[in-house]
Every structure is written in C-alpha cells, then in structure tokens.
Amino acid sequence: MTRRSIGIVLNGVTGRMGYRQHLVRSLLAIREAGGLPTRDGTLWPEPVLVGRSEAKLAEIAARHGLTEWSTDLGAALARPDVSIYFDSQVTSGREKAIRQAIEAGKHIYTEKPLAETAVAATELAELAAAAGLKTGVVQDKLFLPGLRKLKRLIDGGFFGRILSVRGEFGYWVFEGDWQPAQRPSWNYRAADGGGIVMDMLPHWNYLLEELFGGVRSVQCTMATHIDTRVDEQGESYAATADDAAYAVFELAGGAVAQINSSWCVRVYRDELVEFQVDGTEGSAVAGLRHCRVQHRSMTPKPVWNPDLPNSVPFRTQWAEVPDNDEFDNGFKAQWEAFLRHVAEDGPYHWDFASGARGVRLAELALQSAREGRRLEVPRLEVPR
Template sequence: MAILLDEVRWGMIGCGAVAERKSAPAFNKVAHSRLVAVTGRSAEKAADYAARHGVPRWYTDAAKLMADPEVNAVYIATPPSSHAEYALQALRAGKPVYVEKPMARRYADCLAMNQAARDAGLPLFVAYYRRALPYFLQIKALIDAAAIGTVLAANIRLVQAQRPADRNPKQLPWRVIPDIAGGGYFYDLACHTLDALDFILGPIVDVTGHCANRGGLYAAEDTVAAAFRFANGATGSGFWCFAAAESCRDDSVEILGSAGALRFSTFAFTPIVLENVAGTRQFLPSNPENIQLHLIEAIVAELRGLGRAPSTGETAARTNWVMDAICGHLG
C-alpha cells in the first residue's frame, strides 16, 4: 500500500516493559522518525514515561493521541486483547499502524485488522522483529543458498521452568490470562519462532496440535505439542513447555536438509551451527541495543516510499492462524 511521509511522527499507545528498551527508543534513533506522543494507563505513568524518554506530549486517552495532528503513525504496545480495537481506530483515523506481537488475541481479529487496512489504503505492520535481525537473516541466507540442500524438516523445542509470578493466583501476569493474551506463554513466545520459520521457510499450510495444562498454576495451556507442514513440502514439529524443572530448559530449532543441518535458538541467540559436507561452521551476528531497531528502520523506509518492511499484517496473521489451529481456537 503506497503512502509517502517525509518524517514519521509516532504516537505510542501503552508504555509498559516492551517500550522501555526493545522498541520505543529506536523510534528516535532512526533517521526521519520521532516519537512525539504516548499514552499510559494513568496520567502518572504516561507523564513519567514521557519525562524519562523525552517524549513531547502524553495522554491518558488513546483517541486523543490518534487525533493529534502531529501524530502520523501509531505504535500499539498494549496486551493483545486491545490490539484489534486500537488498530481499527487508528486506521479509521487515517494513520498507519505498527502493532506488537502476537498481532491479536485471535486469528479472526487479525482478519478484521487486515480488512480495515485494505479499506483505508494504509499499511499495517507487526513487531516480528526477527525478520530484520542479522541473526535470522543469516539463517535465511544459508537456507536460500542451499547450504543444507533441500529442506526436509524443522523441529522446535522451547522448555522453561515455572515462574515465581505464576504462583500468585490473585495477581497472575496478563501473559497467562487467555482473555487478554489469547492463551499462555505459548501465545507470547511460540509466535516468535513460528513467524521466523514462516520468514525463513515459507508459510505453514497444515497443522495439528495438542494443548494441556500440567503445572496447574493457571487456566491457560502450559504444555503444547504440534506437527505441521510447510507450503514447500517440508514437515515440522514443535514442543513447548512452561512448567518443567529448571534443569530441563531448552531453546532450540533444528532445520534438517538433504545435505546438512542448521541449529540455532530463538531467544538465547546462541551461535548458529551449520553442518554439511564442508564441515561445521558457526555464525553469530550481533543484535542492536534496541532489538526492534532494524525492523523500525524498514517500516520508516516503507512509509517514506523507499522500500518494503518484512513483517506485515498479512504475514503476521498466518502465525495467529497456526497458533489458533494448534490450540483449537479456529472455531
């Protein structure tokens, strides 16, 4: 969708943890981009964030931020349950949208967001920043260069221990409340790996899964197993558990090919290991201080008519579809 801005002036809805270092500071580090306004759940929170980060204006009402003539693009940094509502409002206000991941609580919401973007003739981006990180670009480059031959399969394992915050039933983190997050930590974390594989290997087109709660600390799933097939014919499997012993921790992805294998991690950024007939090699590209910087650079470039960003509402909706299919939420 074509839109041309000389300078991208961001208004940010929400000022929680993700905005402290991962995303918001990058808006002012990218050329032709500025963070000009922010909203928070309270006046105190919004004013504090604005003062600490040098943001000129703050609001407690997202509608007022969207109506601000200085704001010409909106970043939504709230929990998933409000992503669709705010995205629809911003698009109707004529402003491009950059929304946190997962794109929405449910796949149906993603479809509504994409339709609204098409109706408005505006772009919609999603914060799957791994698509722009040198680490994952290196993996994609090796796959595209057939360094492991024809891709046969991809296997995911993410195993974590229970978190202390999960043991307080009266004050559970929003990430394990399905009405807010869509599910549990699976929705919050698995989406990163699934979207990265969509970027590296192409879309998943068929998937089955099983979800369970084995830890008993909250209602959301904490153990998930899935099998899937990519459009290119490769198969895959995934196992995610957030209730295991500390000694069981694992963060690994393996892509098997007809001539070798690639092994890497989603969150730990351990060295990428390539094994093929030439032997074993390792790669470890560095990450920017603000992890979303490169994706924001690409988004700003697209909004200025100078390129295309790799993470859109269309690509991100596919990841929601996979998660909802695994957990039986497609209805």
C-alpha cells in the same frame, strides 16, 4: 541534510516490551543515533506516549526528556502531526484501538498477535487495505543474528533439500510465590488473552513461512502444567491459560517442523530458543545469536551401542558461522524498515496479512489440541 519529524503514538509503553524494546531500544536509540537516514534527509521519531496511568506516563516522559503523553487515545490519534499508531497493549485491548487508528487514517505497526481471532485479524487487514494504510506486525525473530545467519545458509543452498526443523523455546517462569514471576500474570489467564499458543504460534508461523515454506497442516498438544500462580499483588490465582504447547507442522515443499514452546521447562541448551535444521547436504543449529553448522562431508558415523560409553565428541564437530555483518537490535531493525516503508515507500511485507496468518495458525493449533487431530491450514487471502 534536512530533518523530518514523524509523530508516533505509542500505546502500551508502560508495559515491559513497549517500554524496553520499542521505546528505549528502538525509537529513542534511533534518536540517539541522530535520526534515521532516508533518501530525502533524516527521519526523526517524535513519540506520543499513551496509556492508562498518568503517573507512569509522566515518569517515563520525564526520564527520557519527552513532553508528549496522554491517557486519551482518541485525542492522540486526532493530532495532525501523528502519522503512525503503535500498539503493545495486552492482546484483549488491541483490536478496538487498531480500529480507532484505522478510522483516524493512521499507518499502524503493532505487536503480535494482531487480534484475538483470525476473523478479527483478517477484518483489520481488509479495513486497513481499503483505507490505503501501511501496516506492520512485529516479527522480531527474523531479525535476530542467529536466524539471519540461518537465512544466509538457506539462501546459499547450504542444506540441499531441507528435511526437518526442530525447535525448542522456553524457560521456567517462576510461579510468583517465593520468587517474582518474569512475566505479567495476565499471560496465564485465558480471560485476559493469555496462553503460550496465541503468544508464540504467530512467531513460528512467520518464521516457518519466511525461512522454510508456508504451513500446510498443524497438530498440537497443549497443557496448563502449573494451575496456580501468584500475581503482582501477592495473591494466588487460577492459571487458566495454556503454558506449554507441543506442535508438529507440515510445510510447503515437504519438510516437517516440530516446535516445543514452554514456560515450564528448565533450560539445558545454549540459548533460550534454538532451531535445528537438517538437510541432505548439511545441518545447522541456530539460536538468538549463534549458528553452528555441520556439512555432509564432516558428518560423523555414530554407532548405537548402549553397552559402551559414548566416545564421540559430537558438539566439537560443529563449526561456528561467523557474523560477517553488524547485527543491530532486532526490534530497532524492524522499526527502521517500517519507518522507511511509511516515509519513502520502502519494501516491507511483514504486514497485517502476515499477522492474520499467524493468528489463524494459533487458532487452528488450539482447535487441534481440543479435538486431538491434525488440521489442514487453508490459504488465507487478504488484500494488500
């Protein structure tokens, strides 16, 4: 079987997500497995690491036996052996770099959000489409085992008519004073593109859109609950970005979704993200890995009586959905789909148009929070 190399510029690989999920657990994992099988042989990713720090890039390359790295994005994009540009920088640097990649004629795969504004995201989608480039935006939540099991239930008609979706996401991110924060400090500075609305609402847009129906309206309340944090150098700074968002979405088909997103919540649930879906025929609770169901025929009959202790073991009356499949790392699974899309025109619809819709929803949620009102979500037409 022939092996075909495909050069991939990875910009932002010194960051947590770029290094751990995209380089190590995706592209290097594909190489460790012998490459990606395709119709015409095996596809072999050849990473070209790009970033601002020579020392960090050299150390990562040496650690993994890689030889190609550069602090010059333009030079990396000019290489004829590079077909794909990937971006996992901070959001504020993404649009400029993607424009460079479009001008260089490279296919593009990027972390979300695609850009800082819906206008910019839509323009990037239009430019890439006009140039005939294949594009992709990371939509990893769709590839999680729990959400894949949930989709199986939806496709099989388990719920009947879906009535509502309730989502809880988040955990306590340490302020950085007596324990180091789990997330970089830029996430909490508005000037640097931080904020949980722009970080998480693009996720909720593609998840709702693909599983339950497009978002027709949004009403959002956001907050900056922790107004002072401590950065990586031990210096206090003003946290100016939103760290919690409470949103209600009306969906095509009539279902209502409520999703809370917070970096200021202590976890009292089985997983860091959970979605409860209620339908006329049954309900499910899906998280990162697990999915539990309760059919209409097995639904208990609770009676409200605050004068007596509850005697109904509600949690034990739900059944676990079996795996019935091998679930790989979600980031790796989407990388494989995008590589096949580029190499052999395999099916792929998680593109810049989808990414632009996610940015638009986040922007409308921010506007809703500022103005204190519900906003309609207009249809966004982007050429493909």
